[in-house]
Amino acid sequence: MNDPSVPGPPAVDPLIALRPWEAPEVTSWGRLPMNAVGRRSGVLPLDGDWRFQLLSAPDAPVGGAWTTAQVPGAWTLQGTSDLPQYTNVAMPFAEFPPHSPAANPTGVYEREVDVPADWAGRRIVLQVGAAESVLLVHVDGRPAGISKDSHLAAEFDLTALVRPGARATVRLTVVKWSDASHLEDQDQWWHGGITRSVLLYATDPLHLADVTVRAAYSGELRVDCLVRDTGGALPEGWYLTGDLDGQPLAQDAEFDRANAEDERVSDFLGEARLLAGVADVRTWNAETPELYGLTVRLHRRDGTVADTSRHRIGFRDVEVVGRDLLVNGERVFIRGVNRHDFHPLTGRTVSYEDMRADLVLLKRFGFNAVRTAHYPNDPALYDLADELGLYVVDEADIESHDHAHEIADDPRYLNAFVDRVSRMALRDKNHPSVIVWSLGNESDYGANHDAAAGWLRRHDPTRPLQYEGAAKLGWADPDVASDIACPMYASLEDCLAHALSGKQTKPLIQCEYSHAMGNSNGTLADHWAAIEATPGLQGGFIWEFWDHGILQRVSDGRPVGRGGAGLYDNGVAAPGHRWAYGGDFGESIHDGAFIADGVVFPDRTPKPAMYEHREISAPLRIECFRHEGIVLGNHQHFRGLDWLAGEWRLDLADGTTLTAPAVLPNLCPGETAAVPLPFEVPRDGGEAWLTLRVTVAEDQPWAPRGTVVCVPQVRLRGPAVAEVPPVEGRIEVDGEGLLVHPLLTAAPTLSLWRAPTDNDELGGMARRWRSWGLDTLVRKALSVSEDSGRVTVEAEYAGTTGVVRHRQVLTPVEGGVRVEEEAELPEAFDDVARVGTVFETVAGLDLLDWFGQGPWESYPDRSAGAPVGHHSVPVEELFTPYLRPQESGGRHGVRRFTLSAPDATGLAVALDEPRQISVTRYHAEDLASAGHHDELVPRPGCVVHIDAAHRGLGTASCGPDTSPSYLVAPGVHRWSWTLRAL
Numbered sequence: 001m002n003d004p005s006v007p008g009p010p011a012v013d014p015l016i017a018l019r020p021w022e023a024p025e026v027t028s029w030g031r032l033p034m035n036a037v038g039r040r041s042g043v044l045p046l047d048g049d050w051r052f053q054l055l056s057a058p059d060a061p062v063g064g065a066w067t068t069a070q071v072p073g074a075w076t077l078q079g080t081s082d083l084p085q086y087t088n089v090a091m092p093f094a095e096f097p098p099h100s101p102a103a104n105p106t107g108v109y110e111r112e113v114d115v116p117a118d119w120a121g122r123r124i125v126l127q128v129g130a131a132e133s134v135l136l137v138h139v140d141g142r143p144a145g146i147s148k149d150s151h152l153a154a155e156f157d158l159t160a161l162v163r164p165g166a167r168a169t170v171r172l173t174v175v176k177w178s179d180a181s182h183l184e185d186q187d188q189w190w191h192g193g194i195t196r197s198v199l200l201y202a203t204d205p206l207h208l209a210d211v212t213v214r215a216a217y218s219g220e221l222r223v224d225c226l227v228r229d230t231g232g233a234l235p236e237g238w239y240l241t242g243d244l245d246g247q248p249l250a251q252d253a254e255f256d257r258a259n260a261e262d263e264r265v266s267d268f269l270g271e272a273r274l275l276a277g278v279a280d281v282r283t284w285n286a287e288t289p290e291l292y293g294l295t296v297r298l299h300r301r302d303g304t305v306a307d308t309s310r311h312r313i314g315f316r317d318v319e320v321v322g323r324d325l326l327v328n329g330e331r332v333f334i335r336g337v338n339r340h341d342f343h344p345l346t347g348r349t350v351s352y353e354d355m356r357a358d359l360v361l362l363k364r365f366g367f368n369a370v371r372t373a374h375y376p377n378d379p380a381l382y383d384l385a386d387e388l389g390l391y392v393v394d395e396a397d398i399e400s401h402d403h404a405h406e407i408a409d410d411p412r413y414l415n416a417f418v419d420r421v422s423r424m425a426l427r428d429k430n431h432p433s434v435i436v437w438s439l440g441n442e443s444d445y446g447a448n449h450d451a452a453a454g455w456l457r458r459h460d461p462t463r464p465l466q467y468e469g470a471a472k473l474g475w476a477d478p479d480v481a482s483d484i485a486c487p488m489y490a491s492l493e494d495c496l497a498h499a500l501s502g503k504q505t506k507p508l509i510q511c512e513y514s515h516a517m518g519n520s521n522g523t524l525a526d527h528w529a530a531i532e533a534t535p536g537l538q539g540g541f542i543w544e545f546w547d548h549g550i551l552q553r554v555s556d557g558r559p560v561g562r563g564g565a566g567l568y569d570n571g572v573a574a575p576g577h578r579w580a581y582g583g584d585f586g587e588s589i590h591d592g593a594f595i596a597d598g599v600v601f602p603d604r605t606p607k608p609a610m611y612e613h614r615e616i617s618a619p620l621r622i623e624c625f626r627h628e629g630i631v632l633g634n635h636q637h638f639r640g641l642d643w644l645a646g647e648w649r650l651d652l653a654d655g656t657t658l659t660a661p662a663v664l665p666n667l668c669p670g671e672t673a674a675v676p677l678p679f680e681v682p683r684d685g686g687e688a689w690l691t692l693r694v695t696v697a698e699d700q701p702w703a704p705r706g707t708v709v710c711v712p713q714v715r716l717r718g719p720a721v722a723e724v725p726p727v728e729g730r731i732e733v734d735g736e737g738l739l740v741h742p743l744l745t746a747a748p749t750l751s752l753w754r755a756p757t758d759n760d761e762l763g764g765m766a767r768r769w770r771s772w773g774l775d776t777l778v779r780k781a782l783s784v785s786e787d788s789g790r791v792t793v794e795a796e797y798a799g800t801t802g803v804v805r806h807r808q809v810l811t812p813v814e815g816g817v818r819v820e821e822e823a824e825l826p827e828a829f830d831d832v833a834r835v836g837t838v839f840e841t842v843a844g845l846d847l848l849d850w851f852g853q854g855p856w857e858s859y860p861d862r863s864a865g866a867p868v869g870h871h872s873v874p875v876e877e878l879f880t881p882y883l884r885p886q887e888s889g890g891r892h893g894v895r896r897f898t899l900s901a902p903d904a905t906g907l908a909v910a911l912d913e914p915r916q917i918s919v920t921r922y923h924a925e926d927l928a929s930a931g932h933h934d935e936l937v938p939r940p941g942c943v944v945h946i947d948a949a950h951r952g953l954g955t956a957s958c959g960p961d962t963s964p965s966y967l968v969a970p971g972v973h974r975w976s977w978t979l980r981a982l
């Protein structure tokens, strides 16, 4: 501090005077080049509590009271006045690029650091894992550096600014809004803070400045190293050694000789290469992610080690050939998801354990790829993807959405584009999991993209790159910025038409599709049936993994923050809490629940759509049932079936269930074989379904033995139609013709409406339904007649633009009543939510047993993952708590069900054919009028829907609606069911 050899703090702080927050040309100052050397030993972690002040602007004086802030962490979740704000496309402020608002929350973090005495003579580096959006670094008041790029680490050489054995004060000033915010306009919460770890490390002055690994499918290994010395000139005689899983690697003499003879190369070069050919190499792919341990050592002339770098590497090739993306020569399907770094308590700060849990879950549900939407994710994610086996599309931190067109060609932002793309590649290039680079998201297309693409192509010719926005002239556009046609939310028809057009030039892999907002992901199975059957279509990335709900206290509207573990369970926030979405922190500019569009809840509880995905990704499938037996097929790309075990189950409609162990055939990828039917199928018992429950045979890194992988199914026999004969008896109806039944508190009436899903709302259907008056239909009994015990009720329901005629015929049957219904919808009602019956039961019937699809929620266009069988689920668990309450809890293809109390009393319903039903505690109006779950008041009984027809879910909140075949047509609908007491 009082070292005369270092200059004192300047009178005017140049980092503030420069106003770097509105200088897009300034991407950094004093920052070390990004590299892939990896963490070294000799690390001093600086995470924990730092002194903290939140200024109103970056040039406001520091001098207020200090509080503390946790590093890593966003200050927006740590009790400051600056709260999270959610916007999608819209910038949260009005200033045009490169400007930012004068009111600009700026966090000043400060702490003392005792620099270890034994670091004397060493090179001392500060690493800040991530800070958004501008980082200014001071050491003892002296400027040390500037960095932008909120999702990548920044390193600064502090050797000249600190003294080993002495104490230094490190100040990290983080400016929230800047020119760079316009490049970080991703669809997520805005936060401020230091969101990844901070640390100090030391190296020898002679050090590895970068290590670039090329490990090919052929077994060829090339490790290119960049060597530097802080003194400038490299000392004579340095050399490299290495080892690969214990096998020594030597420096490539041919490379040295060629450099020595190359006149363009100076003595300073500092480059060397390790080269090896690995015989019988175990190659890496997402199914069998074989890794090798690589160590690189930099030696001084005397043989002592100056620096060491360790890697886990995988041997694999990736290339685009024609319209196929090939991994190790195979056209692999990309079963991907878009993933943000997210946590409901800490915002963007995620732990290793959390990321591992994310990827383990993805693997268990059949995903094999992640797009790091929309910025380079936490570095540990890539290690985990290497280890667990997931392909990664690594995306640069560029989304200029609101001002996309202006920025893509703005030369002031040129540096930033190249900087962000190149730094990502420099950090992540050695990961086998990274198979494609992405130039960013939703930023139009301009010269800045081509500049970044040019840099990438030269630096890393081993990987394709993609950018959705580049396809200005359509998906076959020969633009330089995308090797893959990677549209978002394209319709299946358009994708098919392109693949069949004869004009396709690139693989078609949607960068975003099947928007998972609320109750969604309709037609996923149709997409995959087409993808698997159509050359040129190779998959896509579901939007998205997370529902980004932030845990919030209802009482004061504040985010709970780090202390909230245990305040949520199974997708639901504890009483007094809720999952906040846009607007819940009082933001005036926000995009509401659009932030809740993932396949998992904010606590990572899978939504039912995950089971759909698991089944359509099944590695082992039942192809068909033929006379010679059941034909099984291996749908993997690289792996046999030896890691799987199976069990057969036969379900008959009469309740009979048989099981038998399955012997799986030895099938190579793509092969099929017939196996004998494991049961003698009983002649009686009605409809018969054969299910193969496929589990993990031996522990996998991502799943213990016994984990279910898929449950393929085939129907062996169709249903037998059983006529229920009428009996003598009386049906009791009230004066309005409403059934009076001791187990019902509300009689069965017609229902044409559902609590709009997010897709219904944003797709415009809900508005139409309201304009037709479907949400407030008024029933008018026209006639009630009785004929030898049978009651016929003719009713009309008046909407605003049409009348629906409804007839109910109630007939006494053994133990209950048969209800035959007919509804006639006017032509104007050409797309309603449902046509069916709703009634409400007495309290206490809390268990649903059914024969049909399940056990999880399913809908007409999302039912491929719900096998037919006998299922039993408590009513409380039937409901899916989508963040904004909406239609939920449906079960598809139900043939019959019972609702019972613990003493086995209750009611039984048999349906004329497989129907959509739901059993919840809520009326559609209850759900539709609530914004969050804490506002819902459950009803004591069950609200039961039986639908003759139920509209598909589609994905219209962002993308295509459901297919026409899943719409409910106008005209006449007929259905019937019987209700009996148990």
Ligand code: IPT
Pocket (backbone or CB within 6 Å): 088, 089, 186, 187, 374, 441, 442, 488, 489, 512, 515, 543, 594, 597, 958
């Ligand atoms: C697209 C975005 O890339 C993604 O970040 C997210 O916003 C998603 O849609 C919707 O949730 S952009 C959209 C305007 C098509």
